[in-house]
Amino acid sequence: EPEVTQTPSHQVTQMGQEVILRCVPISNHLYFYWYRQILGQKVEFLVSFYNNEISEKSEIFDDQFSVERPDGSNFTLKIRSTKLEDSAMYFCASSGFDRGTWSQYFGPGTRLTVL
Amino acid sequence: DAKTTQPNSMESNEEEPVHLPCNHSTISGTDYIHWYRQLPSQGPEYVIHGLTSNVNNRMASLAIAEDRKSSTLILHRATLRDAAVYYCILPRETSGSRLTFGEGTQLTVNP
Numbered sequence: 715e716p717e718v719t720q721t722p723s724h725q726v727t728q729m730g731q732e733v734i735l736r737c738v739p740i741s742n743h744l745y746f747y748w749y750r751q752i753l754g755q756k757v758e759f760l761v762s763f764y765n766n767e768i769s770e771k772s773e774i775f776d777d778q779f780s781v782e783r784p785d786g787s788n789f790t791l792k793i794r795s796t797k798l799e800d801s802a803m804y805f806c807a808s809s810g811f812d813r814g815t816w817s818q819y820f821g822p823g824t825r826l827t828v829l
Numbered sequence: 830d831a832k833t834t835q836p837n838s839m840e841s842n843e844e845e846p847v848h849l850p851c852n853h854s855t856i857s858g859t860d861y862i863h864w865y866r867q868l869p870s871q872g873p874e875y876v877i878h879g880l881t882s883n884v885n886n887r888m889a890s891l892a893i894a895e896d897r898k899s900s901t902l903i904l905h906r907a908t909l910r911d912a913a914v915y916y917c918i919l920p921r922e923t924s925g926s927r928l929t930f931g932e933g934t935q936l937t938v939n940p
Contacts, residue, residue, distance in 0.1 A: 745925035749873075757873060759927040769925055805872045809925060814880060815861040816920075818928060820872035 716740045718821035720806050726827045727796055735791045735824045737806030745769070746789045747807040747818065748781065757805065763789065796828045830929045831855045831919040838935040841907045849902040849934055851917030856897050859922045864891065864902045865930075866913040873916070873930070876902065912938045 719738045727733050739746050748760040761771045763781055778794045789808075793800055803823040809816040834852040841847040853862065864876040877884055877891045879900070884891040890903040904911055916933040920926040 747927070749928075756932070757867070757928075757930040759929065762925050762927060764925050770927060772927075803872075807873075813878070815863075815878060815922070816925060817863065817875050817878055818865075818873075819875055823872045 718806055718808055718819055720804075720821035720824050722824060723822070724825045724827070726829065729798060729828055730795050733793050733796055733826065735793075735804050735806075735826070737789045737791075737821055738787050739789055739806065739808030740810065740819055741787070743808035743810045743819075745809040745816065746781075746783070747809070748791045749805045749807065749820075750774070750802040751805065751823075752799075752802045760791070793826075796826075798828050801826055801828045830921055831857065831860050833917045833919060833931060835915070835917055835931070835934045837932060838937065840937045840939065841904075842939050843909060844906050847904040847907045847911070847936065847938075849904075849915050849917075849936065850899065851901070852899045853917070853919055854898045856919060860919045861922065862891065862893060862897075862900050863918045863920065863928075864889070865916045865918060865928070867916070867933075868910070868913045873928075874913075876915070907936075907938045909938050909940060912936055 721736045746763045751757045761775045762769045780792045782790050805823045806821045807818040809818045863878040865873045867873045879891045892901045914933040
């Protein structure tokens, strides 16, 4: 069964450094997403991406975040200058059209630790 | 997204059926009802969705009230692996719409 994959599973970085989180969505899906979950809190939407541009973003997704689909398979989230509060699990998702609506399929996540 | 209300927690015994309720009294005519779950230390996982009719898949069944103001996710035989937080979500019906996760229902399965 096709699945969303993410690398790395765990990333440790120093405050102020740039990180790139990588995802390979399900191959025939058209919409891609990033969510994050701070420890003990809810899963929060960051951004959605369609046809090589951002279709929706949350207030969390400020200028230090960017997304890119550099080739036909990868989808990346870049955090330009990490802060301590960026420490969280980051989940990538992609969605496919199924029985009248769009369902999202999530990857296993990347745990980002900012020191 | 239409507002949903779920119990904070539920408990079940292994191999028994579990009925997880969700109220969504402000549902509109075109809102699909989606269920996702999150197992410990994992990403959210799609479970099932429906519009009006009851739905079955290999993971679960979804029973939708006739007035669509409530629904019930049914796990026919709970296993220890089904212990998770279950989310009932009614996303806006636009293509690629975000999911908004609430508190969900924490399901505990006793051996």
